[in-house]
Amino acid sequence: MIGRDLLGIEDLTREEIELILDTSERMKEVGEREVKKVPGLRGRTIINLFFESSTRTRTSFEIAGKRLSADVINFSSSSSSLTKKESILDTARTLAAMDPDAVVVRHAVSGVPRRIADALECPVINAGDGAHEHPTQALLDLLTVRQKKGRIDGLSVAIVGDIAHSRVARSNIYGFSKLGAEVRVAGPPTMIPSDIESLGVKAFTKMRDAIDGVDVIMMLRIQTERLAGALFPSVREYSATFGLNDAKLAYAKADAIVMHPGPVNRGVELSPTIADGRPSVILDQVRNGVAVRMAVLYLLTGRAPE
């Protein structure tokens, strides 16, 4: 995958996803050592170009780069100060002239990472763009499920929440489908795109139907400010209908795991007992995030393993 961009899971084959997951397993070992550092990307420059504020994703990429011995440069800019597409491209081209080996891009508008990738020679990694894709999130989710369940093929996965506005949902739909899982989505009707089943998923408006007998429940973060508007009546009603509590969890398989991309609105998407309880694998997801980003940086910038 040397020299390629990572813009979305949609663009990857099953084999490529599995290569990334296998490489992530090796990278995860590095994070468990006393000396959490390998020379794989020594002398490489990675630029984190975040037009949308993010702390956990930026931190995860920064730690990933540093554990590979790369030089990591953080460049944050609110979208507001760089409103025109032209300026964004100019910023990207300017940074590219400083000869980075990879640029990690997050932007509130779908498609910006692709536009930047078209303009730059070095690999571009999408760290989340609008409601489009967040490929490293899906990869860390796949890794977490594979570790917990031993496989992905044949599992059933329910994704619950605001499907229409979620890049996490889209990337996971592609990822789990490509690796052979059955994917179901559930949420308020206004939050389910009408053409969602064309992606090969089954859509439900009752949460109970969606999670019935599943192996994995992935709860999406809800933008509570969206609930104030037309999409859904109130946080309380959302939580009662689409929040996960012990009663609803009982419909899933007895050993079902619960995922969330974080940060959790406790008491909204998840009851606190579930967020911190046995079925939750939320912190495993975070830990795997560093490993997956190490793998992606390493595979795209193309150094031989050391």
Place this chain on the structure above:
Amino acid sequence: MIGRDLLGIEDLTREEIELILDTSERMKEVGEREVKKVPGLRGRTIINLFFESSTRTRTSFEIAGKRLSADVINFSSSSSSLTKKESILDTARTLAAMDPDAVVVRHAVSGVPRRIADALECPVINAGDGAHEHPTQALLDLLTVRQKKGRIDGLSVAIVGDIAHSRVARSNIYGFSKLGAEVRVAGPPTMIPSDIESLGVKAFTKMRDAIDGVDVIMMLRIQTERLAGALFPSVREYSATFGLNDAKLAYAKADAIVMHPGPVNRGVELSPTIADGRPSVILDQVRNGVAVRMAVLYLLTGRAPE
């Protein structure tokens, strides 16, 4: 001290304080070399988790970590965006899942570092919490006095200012007392806690009485916005009564030293001639800050000396 937290000087024994100071002396030599870097924490990840803005303390910890070859990640978040205790703990747990070897925490609310330490497995270092403690500040103050006076035992130290709201005062009261110094405090009556003498110090409301014959005068930074309120009439009156000038300094020992945690409000706590004059050891304090933080990071994360 491997694997322990550093939440306050209150928790340390005299022997532990002396171990940190002795280690700091060795670390200080590193900062005086042409190559200011030792491999002590190579491959270790240190997260600076600052919920309260700080430039000098964050920079000091960052330089300390880097001189030990650690990877240092800065994570700043205004307390306003993370108002609920729950979110702070979630943020800390998320960062902890990225396997840091130490987390340095500053927060405007007393007790937050302890709560975070309870939730995390890795060592947590308090970089200042509300009006509670600021242990590395006290350690650098102790180191500075020990270097300038050759000892701490038997010295007399006056701490002047807003004792009630000062984490610097509290940590230093514990530190100097444990190492055998006599500690006096002075300030406007509204800024002296009524039970302060239970900590073993003598409280004064006249500055002259407090500094009479002392070896060390430690001036605290005053929050001038507090002076506008009920606590004290005006900046001018505060300065006239509790600011240090040459006339007042004459009451201390002839070789007394003057300390301040910075940044100084010149002309308020200290007259400019004293801030920049011979008795001032303010820049020595800053320099020792890097050495003390190197020592603390090194002792808590537990690598053998190299």
Place this chain on the structure above:
Amino acid sequence: MIGRDLLGIEDLTREEIELILDTSERMKEVGEREVKKVPGLRGRTIINLFFESSTRTRTSFEIAGKRLSADVINFSSSSSSLTKKESILDTARTLAAMDPDAVVVRHAVSGVPRRIADALECPVINAGDGAHEHPTQALLDLLTVRQKKGRIDGLSVAIVGDIAHSRVARSNIYGFSKLGAEVRVAGPPTMIPSDIESLGVKAFTKMRDAIDGVDVIMMLRIQTERLAGALFPSVREYSATFGLNDAKLAYAKADAIVMHPGPVNRGVELSPTIADGRPSVILDQVRNGVAVRMAVLYLLTGRAPE
């Protein structure tokens, strides 16, 4: 140049400028390697002290320092929070007490870097101060012209725009003049200082006259908010009169190059076809910026080549 400050091109001799450019050529090779890192400044601490926001210049210095293996500390502070000169000096002295090997300063007020340099023992590098100087920008411009034209001596260079308020213009006037080029400036009469010809340049108020037969056209970034005021009627009129398009470019030599310090206001200073076209060397300037800053950091902090 070991241990010296770099505050302006005005202070440098021709020989010193040429030494920096020659060193930059060697540094540029480092950026073209697979492992873009040399140990030249290992164990050195460089502080980026930016009182004025800047992303490209700060990033360029940060990458430069890291490619030399230095530890780079970013310290940003809006001028507003540090309004008094006294606080700026205190901040600088505090940082200096942490034993950096160089401090890079940007400030909106002319002369601040010099004042800081007077207070610190370590080398201070001016990264732009008010309308005074931006020496590393001029050095990278000189390097770019020397690479593209094979020489600077005997060339003619037109600088176009708001000459009066531009530190880029001032530094380049000194630099190109010292290296033997003829320098012309052009702009609206309100943007040309009345005494500019005392610097040895020719001033024009018609752009066509200024660029007639030149080898190099350097377009300055216009602060469009300034155009709303008394200095010039409108962005549109400015662009029509002092913007560069193909028709105007035809007056320059056939092989003339076009420069801009960035970021470009497309359609204002430059037509898009020129900004992205053959004569533009804008991205070469950015690339050379990293090399020039590596050279400056290296020469001032004084390590033998490795």
